[in-house]
Amino acid sequence: GAGVSQSPSNKVTEKGKDVELRCDPISGHTALYWYRQSLGQGLEFLIYFQGNSAPDKSGLPSDRFSAERTGGSVSTLTIQRTQQEDSAVYLCASSLSSGRGNEQFFGPGTRLTVL
Amino acid sequence: EDKVVQSPLSLVVHEGDTVTLNCSYEVTNFRSLLWYKQEKKAPTFLFMLTSSGIEKKSGRLSSILDKKELSSILNITATQTGDSAIYLCAVEGGSNYKLTFGKGTLLTVNP
Helix, strand or coil: CCCCCEEEEEECCCCCCCEEEEEEEEEECCCCEEEEECCCCEEEEEEECCCCEEEEECCCCCCCEEEEEEECCCCCEEEECCCCCHHHEEEEECHHHHCCCCCCEEEEEEEEEEE | CCCCEECCCEEECCCCCCCEEEEECCCCCCCEEEEEEEEECEEEEEECCCCHHHHHECCCCEEECCCCCCCEEEEECCCCHHHHHHEEEEEEEEECCEEEEECCCEEEEEC
């Protein structure tokens, strides 16, 4: 595709429900990243994929958060039993590969609101 | 823990002014420093800097990295209202190429 796409663009859910956020990276990009941006905060790293494997999950805030990537392309970020503090914009980025000189291109994000 | 600090946090100027945004960092295994512009949702890439002292320029925007001082500046000359945005600085480092972001500088350019 022309750019990174994410869906849904907005998601409102009730506390305790599970949500799935989807990211379609730029075609041919092997590295994929998930970030979270809360109001007034910078982007917070969540997880990174190289191909289908996730060498760095250090940013996932709790075991309610998980992510997978299949076919080296689409990735899904799942948040189980959502809490109000999960409300944020979730941004996905991709790059050609994880290595020096590969800038990350961002998708438009999913704004998650947990009531 | 890797850290990126941007200053000022916010800035209000008039069209035509020149602004300088600052970014300082502490990161293990530094690889590069990136500047992004965020207007609505998706940050858009501006510059990637890897070498000290070499200015990168794109129109009215320019940026330079000082590895000795662990910092970078982003200059915008002859500002326009369309430059109003959050400017994010990020550093690539660590063992897994993740970006560590600063909190950003909110720039408002008034007509």
